[in-house]
Amino acid sequence: MTQHTSSHRGTAVVTGASTGMGALYAGRLARMGYDLIIIARNHNRLNQLAEHITTDSGRNVEVVAADLADPAQLAALEQKLQQDASITLLVNNAGMGTHTPLLQSSAAQMTTMIALNVVALTRLTYAVVPGMVARGQGAIINIASIVSIAPELLNGVYGGSKAYVLAFSQSLHHELADKGIQVQAVLPGATATPFWDNGGLPVSQLDPKIVMSAQQMVDAALTGFARGERVTIPSLHDETLWDRYEQARQAMIPHLGSDAPAERYQTAAVH
Numbered sequence: 001m002t003q004h005t006s007s008h009r010g011t012a013v014v015t016g017a018s019t020g021m022g023a024l025y026a027g028r029l030a031r032m033g034y035d036l037i038i039i040a041r042n043h044n045r046l047n048q049l050a051e052h053i054t055t056d057s058g059r060n061v062e063v064v065a066a067d068l069a070d071p072a073q074l075a076a077l078e079q080k081l082q083q084d085a086s087i088t089l090l091v092n093n094a095g096m097g098t099h100t101p102l103l104q105s106s107a108a109q110m111t112t113m114i115a116l117n118v119v120a121l122t123r124l125t126y127a128v129v130p131g132m133v134a135r136g137q138g139a140i141i142n143i144a145s146i147v148s149i150a151p152e153l154l155n156g157v158y159g160g161s162k163a164y165v166l167a168f169s170q171s172l173h174h175e176l177a178d179k180g181i182q183v184q185a186v187l188p189g190a191t192a193t194p195f196w197d198n199g200g201l202p203v204s205q206l207d208p209k210i211v212m213s214a215q216q217m218v219d220a221a222l223t224g225f226a227r228g229e230r231v232t233i234p235s236l237h238d239e240t241l242w243d244r245y246e247q248a249r250q251a252m253i254p255h256l257g258s259d260a261p262a263e264r265y266q267t268a269a270v271h
Contacts, residue, residue, distance in 0.1 A: 009033040010088030013081060015068060015124065018045035021143065021191065022093040024218040030057035032222075034089060039064045039077065068094050068120035069112050078127040090128050091141045092121040092165075097158040110157040117161035122168065129172075132181055139182040141225060142169045146189045146233065149245070162187075166231070173230050182228065186221045188212070189235035 012029045016022040018040035026038050030053045040046055043065035050061035064080070066073040081087060095117045098105060125140060132138025144165040151159030169185035176183060190211045217234050224232030236242060260266075 008035070011035045011037060011084065011086040012089040012091060013037045013039065013087055013128070014091045014093060015039045016094030018042045018049065021188070021214050021218055023049055024214055025091050025093060027053055027056065028218060028222055029089070030059040030061070035060040035086070037062045037064060039066055039068070039094070041065060041067050069115040074120055074123060078123055081124065081127040082131065085131060085135070087128050087131065088137060089139045089141070090124060091143070092124060093143045094120065095143065098155045100155055102156055105155060105157070113157055114161055118164050121165060125172070129176070129181065133176065133179045136180045138180070139184070140169070140172060141184045141186060144169070144185045144187050146187050146235070148187060170230065184225050184229060185231050186224070187231065187233045188217050191217045
């Protein structure tokens with residue numbers, strides 16, 4: 001067994017942990033000194049991952065098999081997390097997506113996507129944040145996507161759900177930064193995970209120049225987390241592009257409220 005050298009950092013909760021980025025986050029966080037609660041639908045994969053992580057790191061790993069798009073299973077998990085005072089980190093990684101446009105997608109499929117990408121992420125955050133605030137420390141990592149700022153690239157509901165994740169994360173930071181809670185939104189580009197196959201577009205059909213390995217994505221995101229970044233875009237090489245985008249957004253905020261319409265809208269009444 002490889003003995004861990006890191007000091008104990010509490011318990012990290014990782015959703016969508018059975019494969020891809022979630023499994024990698026779980027392994028990396030265990031090596032960093034976190035015990036784990038790993039959550040996904042596939043019980044067998046979770047058990048195999050837990051055994052591997054415990055052997056590798058010596059950390060305790062609890063397995064929870066749950067479908068977060070199912071309201072009853074989500075409610076049971078919320079109750080469990082609310083009662084666990086050891087939780088210091090929540091990684092909201094579980095999500096689904098599709099590349100198909102609106103006219104080729106079913107409303108039922110889109111509703112399930114919203115349930116997972118938006119509702120479950122929100123409710124789990126609400127389940128852990130009050131305890132973190134009471135204890136004066138904690139962190140939330142929300143996995144968004146580059147489509148949160150580029151919704152034209154893929155399915156619009158998927159883009160909208162990830163735009164919610166980014167906006168929610170920015171608001172959480174605004175509300176919780178002075179309460180000892182760190183919030184990071186991670187915006188991956190195309191990443192080599194089962195996500196693409198599940199969404200109906202095999203990763204092999206994408207231009208290899210835009211596809212990052214899941215290992216590189218997670219390691220970059222954790223570097224951004226250690227740097228205290230609010231928004232981490234591992235594939236964006238020119239950081240000044242984001243800085244200018246965010247500065248322009250911040251510059252607009254004081255001017256978004258007014259007691260009169262802008263002059264360009266003050267046309268003469270048509271009789």
